[in-house]
Amino acid sequence: MENLNAVQAKEMIMYIADKIIEAKPMLTEVDSAIGDGDHGIGMAGGLTKAKTKVEKMESPEDVYAVFHAAGKAMLMSMGGASGVIFGSMFMAGAKGMDPVGEIGAEELAQMMKRSLEAIQERGKAQVGDKTMVDALSPAVDAMEASASEGIVPMLTRAEAAALAGVESTKNFEAKFGRAKTQGTTIGFQDAGATSVWIIFKSMKEYAETH
Amino acid sequence: MENLNAVQAKEMIMYIADKIIEAKPMLTEVDSAIGDGDHGIGMAGGLTKAKTKVEKMESPEDVYAVFHAAGKAMLMSMGGASGVIFGSMFMAGAKGMDPVGEIGAEELAQMMKRSLEAIQERGKAQVGDKTMVDALSPAVDAMEASASEGIVPMLTRAEAAALAGVESTKNFEAKFGRAKTQGTTIGFQDAGATSVWIIFKSMKEYAETH
C-alpha cells in the first residue's frame, strides 16, 4: 500500500473493530487487574458503533471524513474517560481537514500527531502517567520518524513502539482513571495502552494485505 | 411464714428481682437458641424497674398494691410481648382488690390464678404453645391444690410444677413470639417459662427464710 484511500480507511476501521472485539476478554482482564474491568466492554462497544457507522458510508470519498465519523461514533456512545480519549484518537486529527480522496504516510502520521495533541490537551496525561498516551506518544514519534519509508514500514515501527510503550506502563503508578485500586499498580500494564497497541497492530496488518 | 404481709411482699419482689438479674445471662442464652435473645435483657430491665419502684414504698400497707406497683413498673417499661405478659403476672391478679395488710396461701394462689387468666385472655396462649403459660398454668394448679398446706409447701409444689412445665416446653413447637427461628424449636426450652420457674423458685426461697 502506497496511499490510503477513503474506501481503504473504511475497511481499515472495520478491521480494527473486529480485532478489538476479538480482544475484548483480554482487555477486560487487563483492566480488571488494576482498574474497574470495563475497558474491554467499552472499547468493543465503541468500535462496534464505529464499524456500523462507516459501514453505512457506501463509497466514501474523503479519508478524513471516515476517521472522523468513526471517532465521533465512539465518542458519542462510549462514555467514561476512554470514550473521549479513544474517540479523539480517530476524530481529533481528522477534524476540520479539507476533504481528500487518499492520504500518504506523512498525512497519516500528522493526523495521529494532531490526535495525540488533542488527547493530551483534554486529558492532561503525560508520558509516564500510565495511560494510553504511553503507547500513543512513542507510536506517533515512530510514525513521524519513518513516514518517508512508506505506510507499511511506518506502521510496523509504530506498532513496535506502541508495544514497547505498553511494556513501559508496567513501571509506572496509575494517576488517571476513576476506580483506582487500593494497592500499587506497578507491575501491571495499562488497559488503554494495550488498546492503542492493538489498534496499530491492526492498522499494520490491514496495510500489509492491501 | 404463715402469711405474707405488705413489707414482706416488697422484700419478696426485691429478692425475685435480684435472682432474675442474676439469671440474665442464662435467660439470654435460652432465648438466643430459638428466639431473638433479648429475654434476659428485658426481664432484668423490667425487674430492675419493679425493684426501684417497690423500694420507694417506705412502709407499704397493702400487699396487693405492692404486687400491682411491681407489675405496672414492668409493664410500663419493658415493651415487647413479654412486658405485658410478665407485667400482668404481678399486676393483673392484684388489680382492683381491696387493700389488705397481709394475705394467706389461699389469697396468693387466687391472685396468681387471676393473673394467669388475664395473661391467657390477652396473649391467647394455651398450654402446649411453648410459652410461659406452660410453666405458670401448672404452677397455679399446684398452688390451688396445696394452698391449705400453707405458703412454703405451696410454693415448693408450685416451683416443682413450674420446672416440670419448663421441661415440657421442650416437646412443643413455638407458636408465639416475634422472631421465630427458621428451623424447629423442639428440644429447646422456652425462655419465658424459664423466667416463671425462677420467679417461683425465688418466691419459695424468700418464704422459706422469712
Place this chain on the structure above:
Amino acid sequence: MKKFINNPEDVVSEALTGFVDCYSNYYEKHEEVNGVLLKNRRKDKVALVIGGGSGHEPMFSGFVGKGLGDAAACGNIFASPDPGTIYETAMAVENSKGVLFVYGNYAGDNLNFDMAEELLEEDGVKSTHVRVWDDCASAPKDRLTDRRGIAGDLFVVKIAGAACDAGLELDEVKATAEMARDNLRSIGVASSPGQIPGLDKPTFEIADDEMEYGMGIHGEKGIERTKMKTVDEITEYLYFNIKKDMEINSGDEVCVLINGLGSTTILEMSIAYRKLKELLDADGVQVHDSDINSYCTCQEMGGFSISILKLNEELKKLYDMPCYCPYYAKEGK
C-alpha cells in the same frame, strides 16, 4: 457486621435524640418516653398515632408529618413499645377528638397497644386502632388476622392521615383506614440478612446463591427458599401471589410501592418496577401513583417487597391529599 454505634444498649435512645435533633424544624421528642411528636400539628382533628419496634427506619418515626402521623411511639429494636410509651405519646398529641393507632399486626404490638388503649380509656380518652396485615405471604387467606404488617403500613398511614386531616370523626377515620388495609396486599423477597446492633448473629442465614420469598421484616420464615432468580422472574412471582390473594381487574386503579429492605438499591428496584408495570399494563390495571424507596427496612437486609393498594373513589380522594414529612412528601392533586 460492623455498625456505626456507641454502646448497643443506647442505640435507640441516641438515635431518637439525633433524629429529632436533625428534624427539629418538624419534630420534638416526648420528654419522658421514646415518642416522636409533630411540632406544628393541627389541633382540631382525630390524632393519628403510629408506632412499633425500632430498626425499620424511616418506618415509623419518619412518617410523622402533615397529613400523616401526629406522633410515633418507638420500641426497642424489633420490639413493641411498652404501654407507657404508647399512652404518653398519645396523650401528648390527642385533642379530645380521639386517637387512632395504626401499627403492624404483631403479637407484641397488639398486646401493648391494647394495654395503652385501656389506660387511655381510664382517663376518658377515646381511642381505637387499625392493625395492618398486608403481608399475604405470612398466613393463608382464611387467617387474615395472623398476617404480619410490612411496607404496606405506609399506605394505611397515608390514608388515615388524610382522613384525619379531612376532619372525619374517629369511627369514620378508623373505617377508612380499615378500607385501605383491606384493599392492600404486599409480599417480599429476601436475599441477605440484617443485623441487630449489639447482637452477633444475623436475623437469618441464607446461602450465597439463594433467596427466600415471603420472608418477614424481622427475618420470619417465608414461603419458599430457592436459587437466586432474575428480577423479572421474581417480580412475576410476587405479582402473581398478590393477584391470587386480592382480585385485581382490568380498569382498576392502584398505587404501588416497591420497598427496599435495607441494602437493595433503587437501581435494582427500578428494574423490578419496569417488569411490574409491564404486568399491570397487560392486565389493564392503571397505576395512579407509585414509589421506589426503602421505607420499611430490616436494618441492612437485602431484598424488596411489592405493595399494591387498590383504589376506590374515597381512597383516591384521600390519597391525593397533600402530605409532608422529610421522608415522604406528596404534593396533592
Place this chain on the structure above:
Amino acid sequence: MKKFINNPEDVVSEALTGFVDCYSNYYEKHEEVNGVLLKNRRKDKVALVIGGGSGHEPMFSGFVGKGLGDAAACGNIFASPDPGTIYETAMAVENSKGVLFVYGNYAGDNLNFDMAEELLEEDGVKSTHVRVWDDCASAPKDRLTDRRGIAGDLFVVKIAGAACDAGLELDEVKATAEMARDNLRSIGVASSPGQIPGLDKPTFEIADDEMEYGMGIHGEKGIERTKMKTVDEITEYLYFNIKKDMEINSGDEVCVLINGLGSTTILEMSIAYRKLKELLDADGVQVHDSDINSYCTCQEMGGFSISILKLNEELKKLYDMPCYCPYYAKEGK
C-alpha cells in the same frame, strides 16, 4: 453479592425505564439517550442539567424536579455519560436562556461534559458548568480541583435549582452555584464495599474489623484505614477534618447532610447526627436545616459522609425556596 437484575448489560437501561415509569407523573425518558427529563418544567429560565455515572441512586436522576435539576444525563454504572447523551439531554430542556451543568469533579465527567458543551456551542446554545469538589479527603487544599464530588452535589443542585427558579441569568446562576460549592465540604467513612452488577469483585476489600476514612464513592482510596471505632469518635474525626479545611465560626449558620452510602441505616446515622449536633452546638454553630438520608450511594456500600454547607444571606434565601421531587422535597420558608 446477589443482585436483583436480569442481564448485567441491561441494568442501566432497564432501571431507567422502570424509574421513569414509576415516576411518570413527573419524568419522561429522552427518546434516544439515557436522559431523565422533568415533564412540567418552567420554560423561562436557565436550564439546570445534572448527571454522571449511574449506580449512585437516587443521585442524579432522583434530583430532577421543581426547583432542582431540569434533566439528568446518566452514564453507565460508575462511568460518565457520553457527550451525545449529555448534549441531547441538554437540548431537550434548554429554553434559550442557556444551560448550567452541575456534576461531580471526575476526569471522565469533565472530559465528556466539556465535549458536550463544545457541541452545544456549535449549535449556538450557551452553556457553562460547575464541578463539585466537596470531598475534602480526596486531595489537599492546594489542589482543590483534584478533589472529587460526593454527597455535597445535592446542596449545589439545590442552590443552583433555586437560582434558576429565581430567574437569574446563566452567569449569575453559575456564580451562585460556585458560591455554594466553595462553602461546602464533605468527608466520609466506609466500612464495607458495594458491588457493581455483573462484576464479581467488590469495589474494595476491607477486614471485618476495619473502616476507612475518606474513601470515595467508587471505592477510591481514602486517607486512613483503622480498626472500627465508635460512631461518636468517627463523627468527631470527620467534623474535625471539615473544620481543618473550612473556617466555621461561632454564629455561622449551616446546612447539614448525613448521607448513607447504601447499607448504613438511618438509625446509625441518627446517632452520628446526635454527636455532630453536640459538636456544632459547642462551637456555637447554628444548624439551619439538616437531613439524614441515603442520597448519594455506592450500591450497597456501608458507611456515611457528613456534608456541611455554610450559609450566607444569598445562599440561605435560595436554600429556603421550595423544591420538590420524589426523593427530596423542601417546603420552603
